Amino acid sequence: MELLRLENITVSFKFPEGEITVLDNINFTVNEGDFIALLGPSGSGKSTILRIIAGLLKPNKGKVYYKGKEIKGVNPGVAMVFQNFALFPWLTVLENVELGLKAKGVPPEERRERAIKAIDLIGLDGFENAYPKELSGGMKQRVGFARALVMDPDILLLDEPFSALDVLTAENLRNDLIELWIEKRIPTKAIILVTHSIEEAVYMADRVLLLSKDPGRIIKEVKITLPHWRDKKSQEFLDIVDEIYGVLTGKPVERISAKEKKPLHIPQASVGSITGLVELVNDLEGKADIYKLGEELLMDVEDLLPIIEACEILGFAEIREGDIILTEAGREFAEADVLERKEIFKKLAIEKVPFLKQIVKLLQSKSNHKMPRSFFLDLLKQHLSPQEAEKELDILIDWGRYAELFEYDDDRDELYLPETSELLVNVQKQEE
Numbered sequence: 001m002e003l004l005r006l007e008n009i010t011v012s013f014k015f016p017e018g019e020i021t022v023l024d025n026i027n028f029t030v031n032e033g034d035f036i037a038l039l040g041p042s043g044s045g046k047s048t049i050l051r052i053i054a055g056l057l058k059p060n061k062g063k064v065y066y067k068g069k070e071i072k073g074v075n076p077g078v079a080m081v082f083q084n085f086a087l088f089p090w091l092t093v094l095e096n097v098e099l100g101l102k103a104k105g106v107p108p109e110e111r112r113e114r115a116i117k118a119i120d121l122i123g124l125d126g127f128e129n130a131y132p133k134e135l136s137g138g139m140k141q142r143v144g145f146a147r148a149l150v151m152d153p154d155i156l157l158l159d160e161p162f163s164a165l166d167v168l169t170a171e172n173l174r175n176d177l178i179e180l181w182i183e184k185r186i187p188t189k190a191i192i193l194v195t196h197s198i199e200e201a202v203y204m205a206d207r208v209l210l211l212s213k214d215p216g217r218i219i220k221e222v223k224i225t226l227p228h229w230r231d232k233k234s235q236e237f238l239d240i241v242d243e244i245y246g247v248l249t250g251k252p253v254e255r256i257s258a259k260e261k262k263p264l265h266i267p268q269a270s271v272g273s274i275t276g277l278v279e280l281v282n283d284l285e286g287k288a289d290i291y292k293l294g295e296e297l298l299m300d301v302e303d304l305l306p307i308i309e310a311c312e313i314l315g316f317a318e319i320r321e322g323d324i325i326l327t328e329a330g331r332e333f334a335e336a337d338v339l340e341r342k343e344i345f346k347k348l349a350i351e352k353v354p355f356l357k358q359i360v361k362l363l364q365s366k367s368n369h370k371m372p373r374s375f376f377l378d379l380l381k382q383h384l385s386p387q388e389a390e391k392e393l394d395i396l397i398d399w400g401r402y403a404e405l406f407e408y409d410d411d412r413d414e415l416y417l418p419e420t421s422e423l424l425v426n427v428q429k430q431e432e
């Protein structure tokens, strides 16, 4: 049965530089039993959609229907859980949970009874009289859930409720919610979850609506028919994650797999950006969600991908389930001093990028150990467009110079091996 319908929703905001359309013609229906995830990059308007559904924001165009009736004010059928918990610090857990019922005019006894039940249900039994400051992040968010559930909403709106929690706490709370939902221990008829995490969406939801940004549009709906509990390591799960990743980045997932690369191609990532990314992921304990990372760096995932790809090709990192994970070599590189870094980079670049090795070999074979840039450019042009070849050679030169595999004379536009170079010996040794 249809619970909610969004029809041609368009939202724009006025800025000094003009009006910007944030949501463009959003249409979808929520039926009883739906667990929907809204997934998309930052700024794609996910939270704005929740505010529209809740009736907290009026769209410029379009209508929202709840149980067939157009919503003109606050939607009576929804309750929301926020990323930052949004608790009142001066109220106890019980008082925080009771507040919505009080506002609705529910008599004191009934609201106390219902609040205590919601607190029990969400696993906070015994903390009724605690104040938010006495609670951990995970417990605060449990209060956030109790406060929403106590209203017995038809539709639970979740605005990134797990993203401020540490990994284990978030996983526990996710599982507790799924359990309440699949065992029908809550009367909630539908859930809409806003998230950045592809894995979270595929783990929890049955329908994933993928949004693009500038302006926010629904670009695809992916149905997830895997039964709960879902195995994040299973091939089916990983295939769905890859499919979504491909849609959101506009690139098939194979493009970031080093194994699938043509031997010549290296991504457009300077040594500086590779170093920066490896250091950053190392500071994040060696693992980071690619989407989150893009956000923290204020970069589109699109722009981050070549750097990630370069890290993968060089063997500094692996990509798994939308996360970048440093390898042993990546950690070693991040923690090394300047000279050690050059050594590590040199070893891996020679091993993993055959064309760099080829450059060194060619330079070695010349009696003066010099060759014009145009020679290598022509070699690359046999496989790439002239523009791509130029870009690729610039990156190869950047990597090669940093690793001290060769030098480059800007005035003469030539690559050369300095007299003092020990590289030839090293390369020969590696080959033996």
Ligand SMILES: Nc1ncnc2c1ncn2[C@@H]1O[C@H](COP(=O)(O)OP(=O)(O)OP(=O)(O)O)[C@@H](O)[C@H]1O
Residues within 6 Å of the ligand: 013, 014, 022, 040, 041, 042, 043, 044, 045, 046, 047, 048, 049, 196
């Ligand atoms: N009240 C407002 N006034 C002006 N601009 C707004 C307002 N609310 C949202 N926006 C803009 O609308 C766009 C979408 O915001 P929204 O928070 O819905 O995106 P989101 O996908 O939920 O992002 P995030 O994942 O970062 O929370 C953003 O560019 C935001 O700056």
